[in-house]
Amino acid sequence: MKIICTQEKFKKAILNLERVVSKQNTLPILNNILFEVEKGIFKLSATNLEIGVVIKISAKIEKEGKITIPAKLIGNFITNLPPSGEDNITLEVVDQNLKIKSGHSKAIIKGLPADDFPLIPQKTSDFLINIPSFILKRAITKIITCVGYNETRQELTGVNVIFNPQEIYLAATDSFRLAESQLKLNEENINKEVYETFVKSKNNIIIPSSTLLELSRIIQNETEEGMVKVAIENSQIFFDLEGIKIVSRLINGKYPEYKNIIPKEFKTVIKGEKELIQGVIKMASVFTSGRSGEIGIKINSDEKKVLFEAKSVEVGENSSELKLDIEGPSQEIIFNSKYLLDGLNTLNTSQIALLINSGSSPAALREAGDEKGILAKDYIYIIMPIKN
DSSP: OEEEEEHHHHHHHHHHHHTTSOSOOSSGGGGEEEEEEETTEEEEEEEOSSEEEEEEEOOEEEEOEEEEEEHHHHHHHHHTSOOOTTOEEEEEEETTEEEEEETTEEEEEEOBOGGGSOOOOOOOSOOOEEEEHHHHHHHHHHHGGGOOOOTTSGGGGEEEEEEOSSEEEEEEEOSSEEEEEEEEOOTTTBOHHHHHHHHHHOOEEEEEHHHHHHHHHHSOOTTOOOEEEEEEETTEEEEEETTEEEEEEOOOSOOOOGGGTSOSOOSEEEEEEHHHHHHHHHHHHTTOOTTTTEEEEEEETTTTEEEEEEEETTTEEEEEEEEOEEESOOEEEEEEHHHHHHHHHHOOSSEEEEEESOTTSOEEEEEEOTTTOOBOSSEEEEEOOOOO
16 A cells, blocks of 8 residues: 555544544454545445544555555654645555654654444445534534433433424523424435435434534534534444544433423513623532532512522622513523523523423523524523522
């Protein structure tokens, strides 16, 4: 094997693959990245047996071949290469070694036989949907903080995806809070016949949160153009974007009927500036104690004021009063400050809304339109209050 490619493309691919590589040493080959040149294509692959990623890089190919190289070693080498905008990198396999040359830097890395590398599954069916990458990344970012990490309830360690004819719902919960994002679909987004058949047969899946985190990282930023194609078959999900393929197992199990938890309407709605509300809650959180991090919120509907309070025996106490837009009756409620801040961090508008029914029932955060304060319907963050 001998190829020449740009240092920038190679570095980007290695850094994406290095995160996937297994941290366990039970199978040494899983610590490695597969370098493969076949039929005029240069491919790099990594897997931990739960998720597999394959990245194609455009390169000048002089000789075909394959080898596996320790991910950590090649990652450290490529990260510490002196920056050189236009420099190419040359990769050549000699015996069971990879020779690397870039600018004035050279290295020889010992590899393992490529034949020992696990096969990464290939899809055989057509894609179901095709979603703009920045929209998918935004939806993942908004819900991922609510994923549970209790291994006794495996289904809560993943993200529930419900496929409907006109929209997709992504949801995550750890039993204390819940987030749901809605993605609208049109005819351009779906492979109509295949999608309709899928929705009728099985429209509800659970994707490991680690898979969606990896997908989100690979989609570099929210303004990046491009589409993500999605296929599902044999308890596996396949993503295809810009020369990168990701395959992951799905989590077996039944996700909780979370939609029953989301109230249909709310008695009291508070609207205000996100940064202002965030600031007083951050300040109050400094004065909380214990895991619950209790912060009390007292809503005075008549005076259009909201009081945020926190106190602890060890630290002291704090209170802040804000004049906010309030609709509905006065309320008192207690929240975990961390969960409240996590929810506020997922909202992208400068104006936000806190929706409450009582001090003992689920409350919600929504984005509010900056002009008329209309509440967005495509995202909701549900938080359970601490009962007083």
